[in-house]
Amino acid sequence: MNNLERVYKMSFASVYPHYVTKVEKKGRTVEELHTVIFWLTGYNEKDLENIITNKVNFEDFFTNAPQMNANAKKITGVICGYRVEDIEDKIMQQVRYLDKLIDELAKGKKMEKILRE
Structure with missing residues (x-):
């Protein structure tokens, strides 16, 4: 299994607690984390609960997202050694x-900058 497949099959629920820890350690809230997730994907609170409960994998998480934000294309920079764009x-x-x-949130960026407003 290559890295791509491994990420695709990883459950969102297995990574979500790490997201929470990362932002809370830096003084941000779960609500702010959810705002970022919902902005990017179009999901809502109930959707997220179901995704976590049903251990939806990343491939399905993104494939079934109600609406990827059109401004996602404005997200640029390096993450894990790769230029996202x-x-x-x-x-x-x-x-x-x-x-x-999530990195930007943890680094204390203003929400309007993170959400590319």
């Missing part, structure tokens, strides 16, 4: 978009 695989790019937004 240059990642060719669509799902992997979306995973890295989410990583980048």
Whole structure:
């Protein structure tokens, strides 16, 4: 199994607690984390509960997202050694978009900057 497949099959529920820990350690809230996730994907609180409960994998998480935010294309920079705007695989790019937004949240960026307003 290559890295792509491994990420695709990883459950969102297995990574979510790490997102929470990362932002809370830096003084941000779960609500802010959810705002970022919902902005990017179009999901809502009830959707997220179901995704976590049903251990939905990253591939399905992004494939079934109600609406990827049109401004996601404005997310640029390096995450995990890759330039997010240059990642060719669509799902992997979306995973890295989410990583980048969570990093920005944890680094204390203002919400309007994170949400590309």
